[in-house]
Amino acid sequence: MxxxxxxxxxxxxxxxxxxxxxxxxITDTVDYxxxxxxxxxxxxxxxxxxxxFWTEKLEKTPNQFPYLGKISGANSQLFSTTGEINYLINxxxxxxxxNEKTNYNNAGYLRGxxxxxxxxxxxxxxxxxxxxxxxxxEKLNNTHQMLFDVYLELGNSKKAKxxxxxxxxxxxxxxxxxxxxxxxxxxxxxxxxxYMEQAKALAESSKNKGLMQWSYTNLGDYxxxxxxxxxxxxxxxxxxxxxxxxxxxxxxxxWIVYSxxxxxxxxxxxxxxxxxxxxxxxxxxxxxxxAEFQNNNVKKEENIKAYLAAVKNKQYGAMYNKYxxxxxxxxxxxxxxxxxxxxxxxxxxPTPQSYDLLAWSYYHxxxxxxxxxxxxxxxxxxxxxxxxxxxxxxxxxxxGMEKDANKLKKELLESAYELGxxxxxNIKNL
Numbered sequence: 001m002x003x004x005x006x007x008x009x010x011x012x013x014x015x016x017x018x019x020x021x022x023x024x025x026i027t028d029t030v031d032y033x034x035x036x037x038x039x040x041x042x043x044x045x046x047x048x049x050x051x052x053f054w055t056e057k058l059e060k061t062p063n064q065f066p067y068l069g070k071i072s073g074a075n076s077q078l079f080s081t082t083g084e085i086n087y088l089i090n091x092x093x094x095x096x097x098x099n100e101k102t103n104y105n106n107a108g109y110l111r112g113x114x115x116x117x118x119x120x121x122x123x124x125x126x127x128x129x130x131x132x133x134x135x136x137x138e139k140l141n142n143t144h145q146m147l148f149d150v151y152l153e154l155g156n157s158k159k160a161k162x163x164x165x166x167x168x169x170x171x172x173x174x175x176x177x178x179x180x181x182x183x184x185x186x187x188x189x190x191x192x193x194x195y196m197e198q199a200k201a202l203a204e205s206s207k208n209k210g211l212m213q214w215s216y217t218n219l220g221d222y223x224x225x226x227x228x229x230x231x232x233x234x235x236x237x238x239x240x241x242x243x244x245x246x247x248x249x250x251x252x253x254x255w256i257v258y259s260x261x262x263x264x265x266x267x268x269x270x271x272x273x274x275x276x277x278x279x280x281x282x283x284x285x286x287x288x289x290x291a292e293f294q295n296n297n298v299k300k301e302e303n304i305k306a307y308l309a310a311v312k313n314k315q316y317g318a319m320y321n322k323y324x325x326x327x328x329x330x331x332x333x334x335x336x337x338x339x340x341x342x343x344x345x346x347x348x349x350p351t352p353q354s355y356d357l358l359a360w361s362y363y364h365x366x367x368x369x370x371x372x373x374x375x376x377x378x379x380x381x382x383x384x385x386x387x388x389x390x391x392x393x394x395x396x397x398x399x400g401m402e403k404d405a406n407k408l409k410k411e412l413l414e415s416a417y418e419l420g421x422x423x424x425x426n427i428k429n430l
Contacts, residue, residue: 026230027257029266035240035250036273043245047077065101068094069109076116081245083279085315092116104129107138114146121318123153123349141167145174152185155351173202173211177218184222187384193222213242220252225418229260247278254286259420264290281310285323293421304331321345325357335365352383360391368398386415390423397430405430 051074058067075091078084095113102109110133117126127150133143144166151159164182169175176199183191196219203211220235233256239249250270258267268290271283284307291299304327311320321341329338342357355378362371375392383389393408409430416424 025261026233027253027261031237032240032250032253032270035244036270038276039244041081041245041277043077043243044081047074047081050074051078065098068098068101069112072098072112072116076119079119082277083247085313088116088119089315092120099129104132105136107133107136107143110136111142111146114150118146118149118153119319121321121348123150126150127154141174145178148178152181153351154349155354157185170198171202173199173206176202177215180218180222189222189226193219193226196222209242213239213246216242217246217248217252220249224252224255225415227414227417229256229417232256245277247274247280250274251283251286255420258290258293259417262421264294281307281316281320282323284310285327289420289422318344318348321348322353322357325361329357329361329364333364335361338364352379353385353388355379356383356385356388356391359395363391363395363398368395371395372399386412386419387423389415390419390427393427393430 051071054067054070054074058064058071061067072091072094075087075094079087079091092113095109095116098109099106099113104110110129114126114129114133117123117129127147130143130147130150134140134147144163148160148163148167151157151163160182164175164178167175167178176195180192180195180199183189183195196215200212200215200219203215216235216239220232220239223229223232223235233253236249236252236256239246243249251274254267254270254274257263257270268287271287271290275283284303288300288303288307291297291303307323307327311324321344325338325341325345328334328341338361339358342354342361345354345357348354355374359371359374359379362368362374372395375395379388379392389408390412393405393412396402396405396408409427412419412427413424416427419427
């Protein structure tokens with residue numbers, strides 16, 4: 001074939017792809033296949049060794065309470081690596097013992113317990129321990145950083161901003177990642193990316209593997225929000241190059257394959273590979289969504305049932321309240337159950353996102369007037385999360401506010417990648 005024919009063929013394929021709206025393929029199985037294979041997990045092995053070592057030390061010298069902190073750290077690492085909730089609960093129990101031994105007067109143990117409670121979405125209890133750590137005064141900057149985190153989770157933006165100013169230092173990784181989070185909270189995605197990129201540069205210059213891994217995955221998320229899909233993919237690959245067992249990065253790639261490339265079969269293959277090493281109930285919900293995209297109702301129902309069975313474990317506490325409320329409202333036609341969960345979530349953390357669950361539950365209950373009241377008072381202009389914006393647009397349309405709904409619809413279509421193909425179709429039908 002001569003060069004003219006080659007050019008013609010390429011142009012024909014390009015036009016055909018454009019007509020069928022096939023996205024530019026970004027991922028390549030060659031890039032990530034090796035990370036999906038069952039390999040030795042060095043982080044898991046190290047955490048198990050640490051747990052065994054410090055447990056044996058504590059058994060020999062029960063009065064050495066600092067060992068409790070070491071055991072808790074190993075349990076936290078085991079939870080991070082495997083997703084098994086019992087490790088997080090075991091870490092909590094060891095931290096409680098350590099705090100009891102020190103009469104709740106050791107700032108490090110108080111912060112450790114607060115960090116554990118943040119992971120469990122027990123934010124009010126986390127705040128209680130951080131305020132004790134603040135009174136103690138040891139490593140106050142570390143306490144102030146976590147106070148920012150908790151107040152933001154509790155929806156107290158004024159307090160969060162205060163502690164952000166207290167830790168201000170553009171040369172500090174901890175400050176930059178929180179400034180990035182604050183920018184995202186304010187709807188300033190460009191600022192969020194800018195500060196996270198600065199944090200990444202600091203992590204790389206220090207050659208701190210943990211901070212590099214953390215900044216790469218977060219940048220992968222932000223780039224995705226900005227529709228910089230290829231940049232997002234690169235960040236997830238960089239994460240896996242550091243830690244081949246990072247489940248979050250693999251899930252990020254699965255989302256790109258599903259939501260952007262519209263390849264549900266490959267996305268499911270990635271998710272199945274993750275499941276062999278890392279357990280988390282939300283994987284079932286993603287698989288259920290992909291099954292819906294494939295029009296496979298049987299698989300969708302199977303995965304929803306598997307999710308519900310998993311979250312019956314009381315150790316999860318409030319960690320999956322958001323997912324549960326949406327599931328009961330959207331899929332299970334149990335708006336009253338969704339309302340109850342939403343009210344619990346508002347009591348735990350009265351954020352616009354929690355009120356969004358309440359408004360959405362009332363909408364599904366058929367009380368559009370009440371849903372709209374909640375939107376106007378607690379959600380509109382207070383959150384920029386696409387899912388909440390989609391709920392708002394739906395409630396606006398049901399309330400006859402077509403102009404407001406259409407304005408949000410236009411913005412939501414720009415967030416189609418983040419929301420996924422199923423919600424994208426719902427948005428188009430608004």
